[in-house]
Amino acid sequence: MEHHQHQKTSADIAKSEPTKMDHSKMSHGSNPAMGHQGHNHQAMIDDFKKRFYVVLVLTFPIMLLSEMIQHFIGVNWQFTGSSYILFALSSIVFFYGGWPFLKGWADEVKAKNPGMMFLIGFAITVAYGYSVAIVFGLSGMDFFWELATLILIMLLGHWIEMKSIAGASKELELLVQLMPSEAHMVMPDMVHDVKTDTIKENDIILVKPGEKVAADGIILDGESYLNESMLTGESKPVQKVKGDKVIAGAINGNGSIKVTVSHSAKDSYLSQVIKLVDEAQKSKSQTQLLADKAAKWLTIIALVSGIGTFLYWYLTGQTLAFAMERMVTVIVICCPHALGLAVPLVVAKSTALSAKNGLLIKNRTAFENSRKITTIVFDKTGTLTVGKFEVSKIVSLQKGIDENEIIRLASALELKSEHPIATGILQKVKELSIKIPSAEKFNAITGKGVEAIVENKKVSVVSPGYLKENKIAVPNDFKADDTETVVFLLVDDELTGYIALSDQIRPESAEAIKTLKQNNIKSILLTGDNGKVAASVSKVLGMDSFMAEVLPHQKLEKIKDLQSKGEFVAMTGDGVNDAPALAIADVGIAVGSGSDIAAETAGIVLVNSNPKDVVNLILFGKATYRKMIQNLMWATGYNVVALPLAAGVLYSQGILLSPAAGAVLMTVSTVVVAINASLLKVKS
Template structure:
């Protein structure tokens, strides 16, 4: 058995590595490549600096560091650094030229090529000063910038790998004869039953068929509190079983599992082009043109002014480095990667990136009521005692005792609300009206208002009228022919709904509820939750018209529903949000999928969208704003005042901008 388990582990590792290869190997390889090239470049740069005349003169060590053939050695070291350290940029310019998609690689490659070719010409006879030291520092700094950037991107993508690693490699399958065998997870089939022991990770999506436990779903939904799971409870592969052993019937395997679909959605979101990203790409093209034209103009103007060719070339190189849109290429993708990782870890799955970004502009949110703002099942909301000898608890206890023998949904709701029940004799159902039985020697009836009216029972109508007027379902409790109280039931409002509505209104967003319930029920529910507006008695196919009506007021609108029967409305809204999708993560029409049945996650996704947009704008500023000042300085407009930027300083400024962009994206926080 041990050998079999090891084999399962090996195969699972292979399966895991195939996932990680799709998501992480590229970035991991790029990180290693730039790290290696950076360290080699840094080592080579040190002797290049020491052999460069300008640096020797600056250090006052010109005589001490000179030796026969030193300039030839300097050329050889610089040539090696140009071809080895500069390879990523030289390969990049070839690719950009072929695709006619000029960008940052073109600028860097042009800058280092101009510097190297010019310096080589000086080494072999052309009058002027060599720029090898600037070439070396430029390449080294650029490699460092690339390394840091790729490492940041790789780090932001690790959420995908962590999702895969959630899955155990072996499962305990229960055979037909009741014995248990350990098999590889990828051998499990739908309808199989597996045993999950206390403390183990649940290997599959399924339904509990025996046992009960609390399950930690924090890595799946972001909810830190363990969730109780009993018979018929749904569990998700990757979550952690608590204190009890449970038997789970498999419902989804492989690519259909929640975790696999979650990984797919996160991957699509990270790869998707956002509106802001497209804007950044257009800005990069313009900066490329500015760099090429600016470099050419700088060279020509300085030559016309009669300066040395070496100085003109130096100004040209610096302009190209300063204008390089390198940080711009990172500004948006890194924010996307970080925000997607944050959302996935909290159970907020971004399916369509442009719609998610647009959600920052939402002005109205329409909620489907049943199953979204409410739990979708009846529960006791009010208990009114009309007899001093029956307090609220006793009234509920006696009613639940009678209703425990009934199969009616309302009866079940009353029983579920009671802590216990008493023994009942002579039980009898009253067709269409309720039920009756003997409790502790007294005749107890739990009946509808229609029955009370038909029989002409007298009671304190004022105390019950509000319940009846609110549209709630009311059950009267009659003990020995006396009306002792009333119990009101309604679709239970989720505890989180009020907070969600309050937070949305604080954000200046109008809240609207759509329900098929009657006007009274809708009015009461809207008042209870603080909702601005409601549409009652709306048929499922009419929800689309209500969405269009709100849009017709000029409001950018989101629709929040269960992702199934609300599909047309979700598709019609500017942003469709499927809430409480649980394992139903493939809701085709939704733009954003919220795993938990928690309306507050709607607020979270809007806050994340706003925070992400702010980071994108900040990064675009840091990536391009410094050009306004730096490019003229690089060109030498303040040369007469003694202010001048060298290529190395230009590279340093550009790299600082890049690092600021990377750090700014990484510190994205929500809530």
């Protein structure tokens, strides 16, 4: 997780130690690396905790020896040398307790980038230097008890803040831990346990019941139910049989399976997800840049206000001690601590939570912009519908050619296609136990179908649009249901028959469209399918409108049209033929990419093709943005109130904030921001 370039948080203080929360250095898919990462950060948390307790113990005698506290409780415990004991104890607090802040101050000066550590370091040094001068002869009252309580509260604030940061990054750690560290490699003579990161493509691994799958691959033998919920958000275990794909990190049910590995651990789906989450957590969004700017300004305001406050009080006749105290309090209150955390904590939490729910954020700005969406364009097949075309009828239009021959010739062409229609035809061929002939000179007719030479005949499988374009007449008795998609078979350019396929509407689609309506978001169906099918699906689901028989390159134009009418458009597609449209849309959402998450043009990838996930994404985008704005308000709001009080605006009414009270306010603001970020949830 990345914090500001401008404002250091406590996770960045010890630059020289290998403790910065940089997930990019970890070896994905290897647990020890993550353990080391966690260990480093834990060591820093423990260091702050230890410093806090040492300062806490020393603060009691410091307070009891302080003249002001004694005066306040009505005692006089001064004795010879008491001021030197006070000086000695306070020096330990300043150098030991204040060390992380002093070091951070030096680092910021070196980097010519003054920020929060600069402010804290400056404030405690002024307080300490002035108090030491009092002990050695300057007249006035020392600041030692304020110094001790200030450092104590600062250490507590940083300790709590770091625990929050660790919490926000925990989800990423959990993703890393999904990958088992060992796998059972199947050798010709035995099963051998090997480290997961040594597995290569085409290795065969055994996954026993209850174990995690160690690598992406295809089941070679056996069948089982696999729980992929941590990876895809799909709560029900999925049945997997021979030939099915499995994802690394999925938990095996009660069957034993052998898996042929499709790529090494570092290229696995899970590793890519971890890398994506990591990069998204580090990527700066518009809100982050706004927070950076605000924090930078707050640093400048702190220094100017602090010095201005000091000069005002000192030059209007107040004591040096009073003027110093006001300056220290103003500077402490202004520390843009909470502001430095406001957005990064929400970013870390939201990105990791999304990944757990099957929403992979590649572009933070696209995710934040999802709250502005006014229109969603849905690709039909596989998103609103199941995407499994099943052959509903085969009709021959030529004597001497039966239904089996129609589907046999069509299957030769579809063997090379991954389109859902092809899958449906091949499934039917398998059921009928028909042998598929080979095809040569295969050629795809963009958006219209495919053609090839099969058994020395030119065979084409085409859409109704192709027939229209080539003025091929459709027979009078041709009938197709509104929900059916029809492809025609041409043999040597003659219409020979047709195959009708239908695709079921997903049970979740209607609910998703209804939720969008409730949120005043229009839903539009965009499909290459015929108008009747599109109209039927659109009507059943209660969508706002539809666009049918749209070729891939035309999808881009349709999106542009909507944008020119002032709509903020999200496009959902499968990332292949929809790539241009996904790129031009305000928010591109690639759906159903399964284990291939390299849908380069989309800002967001949905692991499942579930339309409810699209709705969840928008609602979660809105919730995340609300959290960021709430945090920015908390982080800056207290400054607006506390800064004038610290500067002494209401001094004439007897209202004045002490440095310790300023530090308490600053810490409370930071803690509120951290807790608020941790309350973020994905509604499902």
